[in-house]
Amino acid sequence: MTVMRNDQRIIIHFDYDCFYASVFENENPALKALPLKQIIVTCNYEARRRGLRKLQLIHEAKKTCPDVIIVLGEELGRFRDASKSLYKFLESFTWSGKVERLGFDEVFLDVTDLVEYNQALLNYHDLSHSFFQLKREDPTIGFSFNAAEIAGHTFPEDPPDSNNPSSHPQDSLPRSCTAVPKYDINDSLLLRLTLGSHLAQHLRWSMEEEKGYTSTVGISTNKLLSKLAGNIHKPKAQTTLIPPYEILTDDHNERNGRESNVTLFLDSHDIGKIPGVGFKMSHSIRNHVLARSAQFDEGLIYGETKEQVTVRDVRLFPNMGPELLETLLGGAGAERGIGGKTWNLINGIDDTEVRHMKRVPTQISIEDSYMRLDTIPEVVKELRILATSLVKRMHADLLEDDEEPGAGGVGAKRWLAHPKTLRLSTRPRPPPNADGTRTRSFNRISRSGPVPNFVFTFKESVDAIVEKLIQVALLPMFKRLHPQQAGWNLSLLNVAVTNMVEAASEGKGGGGRDIGRMFKRQEEVLRVWRVEDRDIPPDKISHEDEHNSDNAQVDDAVQAEPSAGREAPDPITAGSEDMMIPTQNTVDETGVLWEEDEEDEGNMEVCHECGSVMPAFAMAAHERYHALEN
Secondary structure (H helix, E strand, C coil): CCCCCCCCCCEEEEEECCHHHHHHHHHCHHHHHCCEEECCCEECHHHHHCCCCCCECHHHHHHHCCCCEECCCCCCHHHHHHHHHHHHHHHCCCCCCCEEEECCCEEEEECHHHHHHHHHHCCCCCHHHEEEEEECCEEEEEEEECCCCCCCEEECCCCCECCEHHHCCCCCCCCCCCCCCCCCCCCHHHHHHHHHHHHHHHHHHHHHHHHCCCEEEEEECCHHHHHHHCCCCCCCCEEEECCCCCCCECCCCCECCCCCHHHHHHCCCEHHHCCCCCHHHHHHHHHHHHCCCCCECCCECCCCECCCCEHHHHHCCCCCCHHHHHHHHCCCCCCCCHHHHHHHHHCCCCCCCCCCCCCCCCCEEEEEECCCCCCHHHHHHHHHHHHHHHHHHHHHHHEEECCCCCCCCCCCEEECEEEEEEEEEEEECCCCCCCCCCCCCCCCEEEEEECCHHHHCCCCCHHHHHHHHHHHHHHHHHHHHCCCCCCCCEEEEEEEEEEEEECCCCCCCCCCCCHHHHHHHHHHHCHHHCCCCCCCCCCCEECCCCCCCCCCCCCCCCEECCCCCCCCCCCCCCCCCCCCCCCCCCECCCCCECCCCHHHHCCEEECCCCCCEEEHHHHHHHHHHHHHHC
């Protein structure tokens, strides 16, 4: 058994309730009472109440609920804008800025520093009248809370009595919480999780009040556990996974009857529900545990399994461990160490950090699934739809307003990053078996190539770019994947751009200095230094009286008298590259020898051997010259 280490981070996971449907409902509140379904992607809670499910075929959905409203959701702008707005809202409450968005409707927050700060402010003699400070510099900004109680639901529902191990609940999932648990204030981790629960509740309520979106929240010590904890009570609720997180042992290293709440919590989950264990990975593990292929529900596009294999089934399976998982999941193209990583996940160990939102995505991918796709005209039609969405997504995610001088006026755009690789993927269906059945396949095949430069132009319309992209790149890739003209049948098409190279910028995250912007600013920056070559007669030069003594020096100050009818030139911009600048060895028109400025004389030295006069910094090298000469 792997022992779960006591991680001290406090991670909050936000899952916006029915986000895609909520965006439409916020635009049209009348839809909230109607069974709304957005193609096969998602549905609101009213639709779910009437028996509809995500990933369900539309004709199946209409059979289940004839009055369902189908909403087309290909235009992603409204979802992207709403997601960014909610992300910025949550980010404004953090101190570290560790806020990571997962898709459009999920966000992780690392609030460890905020919780630690407020833990230090607690009055342990009066926890019920605590104040959570949200701004480090302003102690008046925050909210009151009861630090003696956990906000919202917990797993397990009732914390165990440390003096009575048999009081630990055996239910896999919590019952309805009717009382908020009390706890030992000396348990530092539980106290920190309590503070995290109150912060999460405050954020949930604030987001609903100010933005009109509800959310379901999980609170724990890593991303894996916080995400899964939030799934227990939906919608508009939150759940905190409370300690112990470790397997407790006595002095003889034997189990003392108290099991880790992490193990108890994870064991009831299907292996396919563990974040980080993908669909194909869970399929391989499930088949190994069952010793046969699992059955799937054919009524859904991707097919949910009809046979559950739980984390407990996998964890306790004979010889199960990192090595066996590596054998099952490893191979060509698999992540190195995938067996150990998966074993950690099913034991609740996840050390991945909550990352700041990236300036640009790592890739942009568009795909769709089909019941049957087996002719070139149909493929071209679908490629046109996918490529159009891809180019529009590139414009939305990789362009920013260019307000620099010379950028082309109002509305000018610049690329934040240039994807270098274009990828086309398909998933062919295997041929029917002898008995008429068809083996289910999840294998994709792909072709990649460079992204054509015309994709980045602003001079052509999206439709024109898409047509060129199909003819120049996508269709040739497809024909290399499927050289035969018939006989194939596809269940999926995917087009993607990857290998992002960020454009140069002056800010953080850019790929160096933006030389393009530098040249655009050159006109303005160098204006005061510009030399104008005008046809101006030479100015008369006046000198001071030179007969003060036999060793009289020429005055350093030379003044230019303005020519008749002209203003005196600006002392900074006057001059021309054709003008000879007086130097130490320059003789002017009057035959006067120009010597050095007085301010430089103090920096000159005379060689005692040859009498040469030179700057002080050159004297050491000059002396070495004489030494070598001797």
